[in-house]
Amino acid sequence: MVNPTTRERASVQELIAKAGNNKRKKVIEKIIPIILFLIAGVSVLTTIGIVATLIFETVTFFRQVSLLSFIFGTEWLPFSNKEPKFGILPLIVGTLKITLIAVVVAVPIGLAAAIYLSEYASDNARRVIKPVLEVLAGVPTIVYGFFALTFVTPVLQTIIPDLKIFNALSPGIVVGFMIIPMIASLSEDAMSAVPNAMREGALAMGATKFEVAMKVVLPAALSGILASVVLATSRAIGETMIVSLAGGSTPRFDADFTGSIQTMTAYIVQVSTGDAGYGTPIYYSIYAVGFTLFLFTLLMNFLASRITKRFREAY
Amino acid sequence: MVQLMNRTDNETKATVSPMEAPVREAAKPVVYDTKQLNLWYGSHHALKNIDLPIRENEVTAIIGPSGCGKSTYIKTLNRMVELVDGVRTSGEILYRGRNIFDAKYSVEELRTRVGMVFQKPNPFPKSIYDNIAYGPRIHGIKNKKILDEIVEQSLRGAAIWDEVKDRLNTNAYSLSGGQQQRICIARALAIEPDVILMDEPTSALDPISTLKVEELVQELKENYSIIIVTHNMQQAARISDKTAFFLNGEVIEFDDTDKIFQNPADQRTEDYISGRFG
Numbered sequence A: 001m002v003n004p005t006t007r008e009r010a011s012v013q014e015l016i017a018k019a020g021n022n023k024r025k026k027v028i029e030k031i032i033p034i035i036l037f038l039i040a041g042v043s044v045l046t047t048i049g050i051v052a053t054l055i056f057e058t059v060t061f062f063r064q065v066s067l068l069s070f071i072f073g074t075e076w077l078p079f080s081n082k083e084p085k086f087g088i089l090p091l092i093v094g095t096l097k098i099t100l101i102a103v104v105v106a107v108p109i110g111l112a113a114a115i116y117l118s119e120y121a122s123d124n125a126r127r128v129i130k131p132v133l134e135v136l137a138g139v140p141t142i143v144y145g146f147f148a149l150t151f152v153t154p155v156l157q158t159i160i161p162d163l164k165i166f167n168a169l170s171p172g173i174v175v176g177f178m179i180i181p182m183i184a185s186l187s188e189d190a191m192s193a194v195p196n197a198m199r200e201g202a203l204a205m206g207a208t209k210f211e212v213a214m215k216v217v218l219p220a221a222l223s224g225i226l227a228s229v230v231l232a233t234s235r236a237i238g239e240t241m242i243v244s245l246a247g248g249s250t251p252r253f254d255a256d257f258t259g260s261i262q263t264m265t266a267y268i269v270q271v272s273t274g275d276a277g278y279g280t281p282i283y284y285s286i287y288a289v290g291f292t293l294f295l296f297t298l299l300m301n302f303l304a305s306r307i308t309k310r311f312r313e314a315y
Numbered sequence B: 001m002v003q004l005m006n007r008t009d010n011e012t013k014a015t016v017s018p019m020e021a022p023v024r025e026a027a028k029p030v031v032y033d034t035k036q037l038n039l040w041y042g043s044h045h046a047l048k049n050i051d052l053p054i055r056e057n058e059v060t061a062i063i064g065p066s067g068c069g070k071s072t073y074i075k076t077l078n079r080m081v082e083l084v085d086g087v088r089t090s091g092e093i094l095y096r097g098r099n100i101f102d103a104k105y106s107v108e109e110l111r112t113r114v115g116m117v118f119q120k121p122n123p124f125p126k127s128i129y130d131n132i133a134y135g136p137r138i139h140g141i142k143n144k145k146i147l148d149e150i151v152e153q154s155l156r157g158a159a160i161w162d163e164v165k166d167r168l169n170t171n172a173y174s175l176s177g178g179q180q181q182r183i184c185i186a187r188a189l190a191i192e193p194d195v196i197l198m199d200e201p202t203s204a205l206d207p208i209s210t211l212k213v214e215e216l217v218q219e220l221k222e223n224y225s226i227i228i229v230t231h232n233m234q235q236a237a238r239i240s241d242k243t244a245f246f247l248n249g250e251v252i253e254f255d256d257t258d259k260i261f262q263n264p265a266d267q268r269t270e271d272y273i274s275g276r277f278g
């Protein structure tokens, strides 16, 4: 211990006591959590409000249309003058077509990009590629939408002559490209988090770089990778602008990818931008469809959190 | 030191006269011959004119103060050091007569013949079984029966079979640090390498696990050539046949372990082993 009296200034302990920070700190420590709680509360309340509205209007819809015919109906003809039909399946099928194509496109490309970035790319390559991916993620979806309609569809038509102007294929592929950055960057994060010691362990046994990537890094990062895929899928399910622009507005219950379709989101846009009278079944139907969509994404989020727990490899 | 003397009577006799040492050395063929090896990390000259003949079925200990290049040297032997950006080497290392820096020499082939155990246990986040089977599998062994056999044999070889035989399917990370290290040794044994490199394999272990690993090294010597980096002088004296003393990237002295610890030729070696610096 240094003897404080031999120095010109007071000891640090004395200076601390004199500064008297403690009282002010105590007050701040009391107030800060309250403020933070209120702010957090706003977002929780907003969520509750939205879900409550959704449920309330959905319930009203089911006073007018039977739940069974909604869930199991294979015809979605809300604008029919004679006999409107509200079977959600065609809209779900439309959404699933888009999602399927998007995932098929995005998972291999996104994973390949992630493996390249985390295992092979030099610092220089990474410095170029990562910002490009971020730009890809930042393109407004409306731009993707007319890109699908005015570029991808005509190109695809030269390969598949039967392809209609509005179809599932083109927006599906473009939605796929839209979610690639999400899969690539989240998966890359998961793979980069795998400790180097593990790579070295495998390399020291004579594994090649590719074997290390596929048999050590990929399994160790599996939970993060699966979660990224699920979140990206969720994004694809909820995607609206691209499918509204390039997918068409024909709800169909079939397995055809070349013709016009309608997704849940595109239907909501169609009704919202048209003039459905307040109180009509059409008006309420968008809430029912919106609620269905909400259940889908909720399920995906639930899945994502289950997967992260289930496949977490401890290291 | 006492243990050392008791260990093998015939060897003790040999060390009485240093002149006889070269004769005895000649009996065992050289596995790894390092000739005028230099290594730079960028501009940092980490290994300087290293000459070291390492012989078959012997334990060679590498000792020296922190930062003297022990890990660098051992990682050069299986070319793991090249994972660091900006590493340059000159000179040659002959492994079984072939220069490992030769452009035609595949690192994968080299590392299949030369196993490595790291300072910190680094099992894969997989089951114990899959950890051991990893090496054989990537090298194309798929037969379940053969794999089972390899796994058991390797775990026995690493003196951990009895502790884990009932839970081969649990994650290797559920084991203690000492057990994990022996799993890593078993993993290295599973491809039946020719040489095993160990970089401070016991520095993260408790005394009992350390003892187990040391005994293991003694047994493994029958079938493998072992190069072990250690900070523990007693350990080097207990388990090694030859000792190389590194200082500032140079080999100051390389000789029989008995000789190094009882009658070192260089004053710096004596200072180091008697704890006067380092």
Ligand SMILES: Nc1ncnc2c1ncn2[C@@H]1O[C@H](COP(=O)(O)OP(=O)(O)OP(=O)(O)O)[C@@H](O)[C@H]1O
Residues within 6 Å of the ligand: B041, B044, B046, B064, B065, B066, B067, B068, B069, B070, B071, B072, B073, B084
């Ligand atoms: N990746 C690296 N990049 C640059 N310099 C390095 C690197 N690794 C080691 N060095 C330097 O090379 C020298 C030798 O390091 P090395 O790790 O071989 O020492 P060591 O003898 O194993 O030490 P320790 O006993 O502390 O493990 C040190 O000066 C170190 O700073």
Ligand SMILES: [Mg+2]
Residues within 6 Å of the ligand: B070, B071, B072, B199
């Ligand atoms: Mg070291």
